[in-house]
Amino acid sequence: MANTLFYLSLSVIWIMLLYHMFLMQGGYFHYLRYRRPIPEWEKNQQPLPKVSVLIPAHNEEVVIERTIKAMLRLDYPKDKLEIVVINDNSRDRTGEIADEYASKYPYVKVVHTKPPHAGKGKSGALNQGLAHSSGEVIVVYDADNTPERKAVYYLVLALLNDPKAGAVVGKFRVVNAATNLLTRFINIETICFQWMAQAGRFFWFRVTTIPGTNFAIRRSLVEELGGWDEKALAEDTELTIRVYNEGYYIRFFPAAITWEQEPESWKVWWKQRTRWARGNQYVVLKFMWRIFSLRKKSIMFDLIYFFFTYFLFFMGVIVSDVLFVTNMFVDLHLQVGIVAMILWILAYFLYVTEVMIALSIERTELNIKNFLIVLLMYFTYSQLWIVLVVYALYLEFKRVVFRQELKWYKTERFAADKKAAPPAERQV
Structure with missing residues (x-):
């Protein structure tokens, strides 16, 4: 029995690794092609629509001014641009800072939410912002984001020229990647996410x-x-499923780039990633039971991917690890022979290969330092994710059984370092 479970769990791990290599190939092909339609789209010269940029902000005084300044630099007609900062029941100077800019720039608007419809999370803030906006296209940025000048233009350009796309997604990069080892891990993680999960x-x-x-x-x-x-809790993933179910698809267009701040401490990382994991688990459980009734069948791949990631894959890793460690102290008659060891070693090298291919797409990221970090990442950062997902499952189980109210955790921000400014901002 132990041998069957061990090799079954090892098979699950290998399926996931091979699937990610398949995605990585697709991501690389997309990287080679995604810019090709831009010249033709620009020749069409379709009139640009009015855009409302929604920025939900709860206690964001550390970063909000830098974000608003980035919005002011956007290369988009100002008479067709509306910047809506949603000051969601902040207890700091977020609202005051936003109001200062709104008094100077007519296209900047501040929405001050108040109880009882305030401070309940990002979704509620976005709904409030939507109600106070007027754009034909809605663009969303977090309060720690500094988009590049043409980011909104590229998002809108793709949406205008792709009628089947209900939404267009750009690429995000880590602005504070060089701060410490954690931010370097996250930087590698986000690059892989862009070119595997998104582009692939x-x-x-x-x-x-x-x-x-x-x-x-x-x-x-x-x-x-x-x-x-x-x-x-993961309002973005939940919205994704509903967009596809309406018959649209979502286009990944990495020409639109934003730079965002990532957690610089393990405590903040743990809380943020736990919210993400719980949010994705919520989405899987919400839609999985009616997967075959969804109108857009391609979204089945997304649901199965999340189910595999947050349930089967992590369970496979946990089972294999527990059996292997237990067998060291209690004889489970586990036959971990040379084949199993070879498979484990090959899995490790496949993991490193996938990550390095992803890094090669971003020209500044393929270097010796990142290679050494990737070698370490497998045994540290990646393994910590396993513990986190189990903890998130435990919290979700408690919430369902005891009917607990969901509590939103807002990621803590850090004072901006001028050295960590986005490339476009450094040139200003």
Whole structure:
């Protein structure tokens, strides 16, 4: 029995690794092709629509001014641009800072939410911002984001020229990647996510997940869907499923780039990633039971991917690790022969290969330092994710059984370092 479980769990791990290599191939192909339609799109010269940029902000005084300044630098007609900062029941100077800019720039608007419809999470803030906006296209940025000048233009350009796309997703990079080892881990993680999960799935299946930031969506579609789900911790993933179910797809267009701040301490990382894991588990459980009734069948790949990631894959890793360690102290008659060892070693090298291919797409990231970090990452950062997912499952189980109210955790921000400014900002 122990041998069967061990090799079954090892098989699950290998399936996931091979699937990610398949995605990585698609991601690389997408990287080679995604810019090709831009010249033709620009020749079409379609009139640009009015855009409302929604920025939910709860206690964001550390970063909000830098973000608003980035919005002011956007290369988009100002008479067709509306910047909506949602000051969501902040207890610091977030609202004051936003109001100062709103008094100077007519296209900057501040929405001050108040109890009882305030401070309940990002979804609620976005719904409030939507109600006070007027753009035909809705663009969302987190309060710690500094998009490059043409980011919104590229998002809108792709949306205008792709009528089948309900939303367009851009690429995000880590602005504070060089701060410490944790931020270097996260930087590598986000690059892999862009070119594997986002670009790879879009190339092969036309499936992309809406992230929490740097995306554009048709206002008519958001209103048709009834806005954001205020019960979802991962409101972006939940919205993704509903967009596909309406018959649209989501385009991944990495020409639109934003730079965002990532956690610089393990405590902040743990809380943020736990919210992400719980949010994705919520989405899987919400839609998995009616997977075959979804209108857009391609979204089945997304649901199966999340189910595999947050349930089967991590369970496979846990079972194999527990059996291997237990067998060292209690004889389970586990036959971990040379074949199993070879498979484990090959899995490790396949993991490193996948990550290095992803890093090679970003020209500044393929270097010796990152290679050494990737070698370490497998045994540290990646393994910590296993513990985190188990903890998130435990919290979700408690919430369902005891009918607990969901509590939103807002990621703690850190004072901006001038050395960590985005490339475009350094040139200003």
